[in-house]
Amino acid sequence: MSATPASGAPSAPEVLRAPLVVEFPFTRSVGPVQSAFLTGLRERTVLGVRTTGGRVLVPPVEYDPDTSEEIGELVEVGTAGTVTTWAWNPEPRRGQPLETPFAWVLVRLDGADTGLLHALDAPGPEAVRTGMRVRVRWAAERGGSITDIACFEPYADGDAGRGEGADPCRGEGADPCRDEVADARSDAGRAERRAEPVTPGAAERGTAAGPRPHSGAFDDPVTGVVAPARLDYTYTPGRAQTRFINALAGRRTTGERCPSCRKVYVPPRGACPTCGIATSEQVEVGPRGTVTTFCIVNIKAKNLDIDVPYVYAHIALDGADLPLHGRIAGIPYDRVRMGLRVEPVWTQGGRHPDHYRPTGEPDADYDTYRELL
Amino acid sequence: MRDVAIVAFSQTDHVRRSEEVSEVEMLMPVLHDVLERTGLRTGDIGFTCSGSCDYLAGRAFSFTMALDGVGAWPPIPESHVEMDGAWALYEAWVKLLTGEADTALVYAYGKSSPGSVRDVLTRQLDPYYLAPLWPDSVALAALQAQALIDAGETDEPALAAIAARSRTAAEGNPHAQLRGPRPQGGYVVRPLRTGDCPPVGDGAAAVVLAAGDRARELCPRPAWIRGMDHRVEPHALGVRDLTDSPSTRLAAERAGAFARPVDTAELHAPFTSQEVVLRKALRLGGSVTVNPSGGPLAANPVMAAGLIRVGEAAAAVHRGASDRALAHATSGPCLQQNLVAVLEGEPHVR
Ligand SMILES: [Zn+2]
Numbered sequence: 208m209s210a211t212p213a214s215g216a217p218s219a220p221e222v223l224r225a226p227l228v229v230e231f232p233f234t235r236s237v238g239p240v241q242s243a244f245l246t247g248l249r250e251r252t253v254l255g256v257r258t259t260g261g262r263v264l265v266p267p268v269e270y271d272p273d274t275s276e277e278i279g280e281l282v283e284v285g286t287a288g289t290v291t292t293w294a295w296n297p298e299p300r301r302g303q304p305l306e307t308p309f310a311w312v313l314v315r316l317d318g319a320d321t322g323l324l325h326a327l328d329a330p331g332p333e334a335v336r337t338g339m340r341v342r343v344r345w346a347a348e349r350g351g352s353i354t355d356i357a358c359f360e361p362y363a364d365g366d367a368g369r370g371e372g373a374d375p376c377r378g379e380g381a382d383p384c385r386d387e388v389a390d391a392r393s394d395a396g397r398a399e400r401r402a403e404p405v406t407p408g409a410a411e412r413g414t415a416a417g418p419r420p421h422s423g424a425f426d427d428p429v430t431g432v433v434a435p436a437r438l439d440y441t442y443t444p445g446r447a448q449t450r451f452i453n454a455l456a457g458r459r460t461t462g463e464r465c466p467s468c469r470k471v472y473v474p475p476r477g478a479c480p481t482c483g484i485a486t487s488e489q490v491e492v493g494p495r496g497t498v499t500t501f502c503i504v505n506i507k508a509k510n511l512d513i514d515v516p517y518v519y520a521h522i523a524l525d526g527a528d529l530p531l532h533g534r535i536a537g538i539p540y541d542r543v544r545m546g547l548r549v550e551p552v553w554t555q556g557g558r559h560p561d562h563y564r565p566t567g568e569p570d571a572d573y574d575t576y577r578e579l580l
Numbered sequence: 581m582r583d584v585a586i587v588a589f590s591q592t593d594h595v596r597r598s599e600e601v602s603e604v605e606m607l608m609p610v611l612h613d614v615l616e617r618t619g620l621r622t623g624d625i626g627f628t629c630s631g632s633c634d635y636l637a638g639r640a641f642s643f644t645m646a647l648d649g650v651g652a653w654p655p656i657p658e659s660h661v662e663m664d665g666a667w668a669l670y671e672a673w674v675k676l677l678t679g680e681a682d683t684a685l686v687y688a689y690g691k692s693s694p695g696s697v698r699d700v701l702t703r704q705l706d707p708y709y710l711a712p713l714w715p716d717s718v719a720l721a722a723l724q725a726q727a728l729i730d731a732g733e734t735d736e737p738a739l740a741a742i743a744a745r746s747r748t749a750a751e752g753n754p755h756a757q758l759r760g761p762r763p764q765g766g767y768v769v770r771p772l773r774t775g776d777c778p779p780v781g782d783g784a785a786a787v788v789l790a791a792g793d794r795a796r797e798l799c800p801r802p803a804w805i806r807g808m809d810h811r812v813e814p815h816a817l818g819v820r821d822l823t824d825s826p827s828t829r830l831a832a833e834r835a836g837a838f839a840r841p842v843d844t845a846e847l848h849a850p851f852t853s854q855e856v857v858l859r860k861a862l863r864l865g866g867s868v869t870v871n872p873s874g875g876p877l878a879a880n881p882v883m884a885a886g887l888i889r890v891g892e893a894a895a896a897v898h899r900g901a902s903d904r905a906l907a908h909a910t911s912g913p914c915l916q917q918n919l920v921a922v923l924e925g926e927p928h929v930r
Contacts, residue, residue, distance in 0.1 A: 222599045222600055224599070227638050227639075227694070229638050229639075233707065235707060235708070237708065241708055245708070264816070264819060265818075266708075266709045266816070266818075268816065272814035272815075272816070272819050273814075291727070291818075292723045292724075292726045292727040292730065292822065293723065293726055294719055294722030294723045294725070294726055294769045294770060294771070294772075295722075295767065295769065295770035296719055296769050297767060297769075297770070300698065300699065300714060300716060301699070301714070302699075302702075302712075302713075302714035303713065303714045303715070304713055311715060311719045311720075311722070311723055311769070313723060313817065313818050315818075321816065321818040321819045322817070322818025322819075323709075323818055324709070324710060324713065324715060324723075324817055324818060325713065326713070332770055337726065337727075337730045352712060353708065353709050353710075353712050353713060354712050354713070432707075432708060432712075434707045434708075434711060434712060436703060436711070438635070438638065438695055438696075438699060438700055438703070439695065439696070439699075440638040440694040440695040441693075441694050441695075442638065442694060443599040443600075443694065444602060445600070445601050445602025445603075445604075445605045446600060446601060446602070446605055447602070447605065448602065476602065476604060476645060476648055477601075477602055477604055477605040477608070477648075478604050478605070478608055478648035478649045479648070479651070480647070480648040480651065480652050480653045481651055481653045481654075482622075482651055483608075483611065483622040483648070483649055483650050483651030483652075484608070484612070484651075485605070485608055
């Protein structure tokens with residue numbers, strides 16, 4: 208019988224397994240601060256936000272984590288910075304920024320007071336240390352997301368201007384915020400390059416070479432992100448459902464009886480929801496049953512090969528104390544009714560009934576199934 | 581305000597995988613055990629609260645299946661947190677404090693074996709700046725560990741000693757997944773080695789709470805909850821000082837942990853380096869027995885490991901091994917959210 212494990216199998220219970228993939232492209236809107244930050248990345252500009260206490264948060268948020276005040280004063284920070292902590296990742300996992308071994312880093316960009324998490328492309332852990340200088344390597348194609356930063360790369364001060372993604376105006380000096388010479392130099396460079404004046408306000412705050420005011424305004428701003436995710440599981444149904452599925456393979460429908468209240472649950476899930484105790488005694492139910500309630504489905508589900516409208520019903524199989532779900536066919540959808548007597552229809556090779564069809568018997572009396580509604 | 585105590589605790593044997601049972605099948609023996617310890621039946625329970633995670637199960641509303649195990653028909657007052665069961669315990673405690681119920685059943689469960697828990701936990705991160713990079717739980721803990729090493733607060737030998745002490749202690753815990761010391765192994769994400777990381781596994785736990793005289797009826801030496809509080813850090817890792825845990829310190833202060841010394845502490849530090857942070861935040865001196873159960877380095881069923889810390893602390897009070905115990909639970913990356921409970925036994929009963 209197909210419901211029993213293959214002969215010669217060990218006495219351990221057979222475990223059914225199936226791959227289960229959960230994939231979802233979450234579409235999220237962004238507020239004004241995140242919009243400016245993400246659009247800025249697309250334009251190779253890193254923006255932070257200044258708190259009322261004067262700290263510059265990169266990446267920026269809309270509320271001060273200390274005071275919960277709404278904040279939105281955007282500033283532009285450097286694209287080079289300093290590693291504040293790191294961790295060497297010898298085996299990159301799916302979805303991570305680099306496919307070769309890399310370091311996770313928190314980087315405090317020049318002019319920022321907080322760390323940005325990303326990957327650092329380095330030949331090995333011996334090439335990484337806290338305090339090292341790094342700079343952004345931009346992704347070749349950018350659309351307004353954190354992955355517009357492909358990763359960070361080591362950056363020897365003085366190297367400015369060399370290599371893809373380098374910005375000669377930024378990141379000079381070990382810490383521009385505390386280096387007036389570097390401040391003046393890089394500030395002048397920025398002003399010249401961008402042909403826009405540095406506002407006096409920035410200089411007055413003593414952060415001329417650190418963060419510079421930025422309107423956050425860009426053409427065609429990013430208004431949302433799509434965050435695709437995929438998680439892979441191996442689904443195992445447990446003892447009760449394994450017994451049920453194995454029995455179905457032999458075209459038998461089994462429920463399990465509660466030892467206390469004697470109700471028969473189908474499909475069994477291993478516990479009586481009334482008594483909170485394990486069900487164990489297997490009971491064959493059906494194959495015939497009664498429609499207790501139903502609905503008419505008018506919208507075609509994606510990838511579903513069933514014409515609408517069709518009827519989805521609760522069916523109380525004979526001998527069961529809980530109705531299961533099933534599709535009703537073999538009768539016009541508008542003639543399905545409560546009390547209709549039905550039986551399962553199996554397709555060739557199917558591991559469960561494809562649908563239920565009328566048996567032709569008289570309808571069941573309401574009192575025989577009213578408790579199961 | 582009336583007094584509320586933990587009067588019973590039970591947990592599964594924690595295992596790498598439990599493929600042969602569904603969540604409710606794994607949970608039910610624990611629920612029955614914890615009720616038997618008090619003589620209560622499911623129908624006697626005034627409030628039920630649970631903690632679990634849909635992302636671990638890989639499907640929505642997964643907790644509703646587990647409800648079959650508590651006898652949810654006819655309808656019962658029930659709640660659920662998509663967090664570690666320690667937070668479900670907090671909700672139940674508040675329910676009892678307000679007088680809405682006299683007893684509560686709190687349970688939590690997690691099966692990490694169907695998926696990859698390192699990948700699954702990335703989905704609890706900020707979806708704009710972090711989740712797209714898929715930084716896994718070990719990677720984030722390793723950033724914290726390196727920050728501690730750079731600050732001179734620990735080093736690899738000290739971390740290895742924490743791992744060895746925890747797993748040696750677990751030799752006395754029949755439920756633990758890793759019992760006895762083992763090699764530190766190679767780097768998972770440097771500076772964290774295999775030995776610095778918790779085992780991945782499946783498990784469940786439950787406690788029963790009761791108020792006032794009801795607690796005295798149900799348990800010879802109730803573990804009275806003298807205080808409980810939970811606090812959260814800013815969610816952005818780069819905003820935080822990863823070498824410290826101000827939220828743990830504040831929760832402990834509000835829970836009354838610093839009023840008098842504790843003799844036992846059950847700390848939810850899944851990574852060795854996190855114990856360094858917690859000991860500092862909680863001002864735990866050398867006289868305090870830390871994680872006599874082996875702690876999460878010996879068994880870390882995600883979503884239940886924090887509740888187990890509270891349960892282990894309570895059980896130590898129940899059996900007279902502790903007079904005043906501290907329990908800590910955490911959730912999120914790098915000790916993002918922290919809960920502290922202070923439990924006491926009545927001294928004369930000992
Ligand atoms: Zn029953």
